[in-house]
Amino acid sequence: MLILAIDSATPVAGVALLTEEKLLKEEFSNYKKTHSETLMVMIDRVMKECECCLDELTAIALSIGPGSFTGLRIGMATVKGLCLAKSLPLIEICTLDAIAHNIAGTRALVCPLLDARKQEVYTAFYDVEETKPRRLGQIMACSPEQFVNAALSLAREQERDRLILLGDGFYSYRDYFHKMLGEKMQAAPLHLGLPRASAVGSLAIDKALEGDYADPLKLRPLYIRLSEAEYRLGKGEL
Amino acid sequence: MKDVLILGIESSCDETAASIVKNGRDILSNVINSQISIHQQFGGVVPEVASRKHIENIAGVVDKAFKDAGLSYSDIDAVAVANAPGLVGALLVGVSFAKGFAYALNKPLLAVNHLHGHIYANFLEHENISFPAICLVVSGGHTSLLYMASRGHLKLIGETRDDAAGEAFDKVARFLGLGYPGGPAIQKAAQQGETGRYKLPRVFLDRNDFEFSFSGLKTAAMNLWRKSERQGNASVYDMAAEFQEALVEVLAEKTIRAAQEYQVHTLLMAGGVAANQRLRNMMKERSKALGLQLYYPALNLCTDNAAMIAGDAHYYYINGRFAPLTLNAYPGLWSL
Numbered sequence A: 001m002l003i004l005a006i007d008s009a010t011p012v013a014g015v016a017l018l019t020e021e022k023l024l025k026e027e028f029s030n031y032k033k034t035h036s037e038t039l040m041v042m043i044d045r046v047m048k049e050c051e052c053c054l055d056e057l058t059a060i061a062l063s064i065g066p067g068s069f070t071g072l073r074i075g076m077a078t079v080k081g082l083c084l085a086k087s088l089p090l091i092e093i094c095t096l097d098a099i100a101h102n103i104a105g106t107r108a109l110v111c112p113l114l115d116a117r118k119q120e121v122y123t124a125f126y127d128v129e130e131t132k133p134r135r136l137g138q139i140m141a142c143s144p145e146q147f148v149n150a151a152l153s154l155a156r157e158q159e160r161d162r163l164i165l166l167g168d169g170f171y172s173y174r175d176y177f178h179k180m181l182g183e184k185m186q187a188a189p190l191h192l193g194l195p196r197a198s199a200v201g202s203l204a205i206d207k208a209l210e211g212d213y214a215d216p217l218k219l220r221p222l223y224i225r226l227s228e229a230e231y232r233l234g235k236g237e238l
Numbered sequence B: 001m002k003d004v005l006i007l008g009i010e011s012s013c014d015e016t017a018a019s020i021v022k023n024g025r026d027i028l029s030n031v032i033n034s035q036i037s038i039h040q041q042f043g044g045v046v047p048e049v050a051s052r053k054h055i056e057n058i059a060g061v062v063d064k065a066f067k068d069a070g071l072s073y074s075d076i077d078a079v080a081v082a083n084a085p086g087l088v089g090a091l092l093v094g095v096s097f098a099k100g101f102a103y104a105l106n107k108p109l110l111a112v113n114h115l116h117g118h119i120y121a122n123f124l125e126h127e128n129i130s131f132p133a134i135c136l137v138v139s140g141g142h143t144s145l146l147y148m149a150s151r152g153h154l155k156l157i158g159e160t161r162d163d164a165a166g167e168a169f170d171k172v173a174r175f176l177g178l179g180y181p182g183g184p185a186i187q188k189a190a191q192q193g194e195t196g197r198y199k200l201p202r203v204f205l206d207r208n209d210f211e212f213s214f215s216g217l218k219t220a221a222m223n224l225w226r227k228s229e230r231q232g233n234a235s236v237y238d239m240a241a242e243f244q245e246a247l248v249e250v251l252a253e254k255t256i257r258a259a260q261e262y263q264v265h266t267l268l269m270a271g272g273v274a275a276n277q278r279l280r281n282m283m284k285e286r287s288k289a290l291g292l293q294l295y296y297p298a299l300n301l302c303t304d305n306a307a308m309i310a311g312d313a314h315y316y317y318i319n320g321r322f323a324p325l326t327l328n329a330y331p332g333l334w335s336l
């Protein structure tokens, strides 16, 4: 099995190539340039340096959101182009699942947070006692306050005395979270704090084994939120 | 010489389109997935909604372009995509898809300016267009006059100071309750109305340059409409007719003047507003009277489509002007 994994859901761009046993190469970039300028070049570099061609791939795994709408679409359009041209299977991975997968083997409640702008975060809660994360409940778009309340009540209910926070949404509201959660809160180490394409790929292996593939003709990003115009139309403001 | 087959991809506004064109002339397929019915409920194109439809539709539209042409993916020689100008989030869907698709097929990528594509739509259907020429580009986002020394050499000689012609059509149509898109809606209403009953200004016709302004015309139309409503003698048909006439007359007159000043014998029209029947007729009459050769694309090639992108790209292909994998999208770049 050979999986190419791609993530462009946040300001981070990531590309990884892996088998079931081995992470062959990973590129992570969180520096200035836009995804449309970097992503395809990173894909090309990863493939070439591993002397691999697209025909050898089992599937392409993609981080489908939530995240930045434009970032998600750049990644998805690129992957749709690659998959359609080569009839390659496409595997969709939730971005929050992938970030939660940076942490494993702890009883702590793992809370990936993505900056959703408008003073909100995208988040979900995870149990990561086993190697793979298990999502507890729904993915939410909510205010940092709502997140704190939900996290504390779930931790209490499940008797978990620690919360591990990570993702760019954590960094955006770090001081606030620190104030509200105090000793209970733990930040992920720097190198595990943001989405990693290797984590997307790792989660995709199980899906590939099950043949759980997405249709490139129909797949959409996981937006969580409606567009502003649709939201206003729904409220009768347009 | 071997035939050159180019896949064109277009996603700059509210149409997801793909087309395969042979040798820059033969349109083998021309798929257009229009989002008009979706944006109608918002009264205009909503960029985020457009981008969401593009990412949903892009792979299916491209696949259909191959099916319609009876070709397999590897039969093409290059992938061309419109990367400017337009809604940047919308453009990025086409650009990113084109990169992935071209890369996977190991074919060159070609970047095409959307407006240049509109101009090129003329060359898809007409051979031996002679230069120099004056080209009127009229669409939802642009109203410009260009001097074309040759096929690839364009010089901007005038443009709108405010609203584009298509934008003015949209705004006035919405104001009059005629719906979206405004151009076709006003043209239809105008057929039942008469010009001259309302009197609207022919803006900038008194000036000797090639600038346009439609914002004032739009305001004048709105004020006149409100007044006639108060007086109880309003006719939406007459207003549509007069508004269309006032706008079209300025476009036609300035284009003809440009032809005379630059001493050209060829006139081109391009863009969605070039589909307007009144503009086409007026331009036909005036150019005929002066012995000028007038070209405009067929109706389905005036509005946004990917055949114009694939056709224009042929010229870049034969000149080896390929785009890198770092290709980006730009909202407002002429780069002609």
Ligand SMILES: [Zn+2]
Binding pocket: B114, B118, B139, B271, B272, B303, B304
């Ligand atoms: Zn256009």
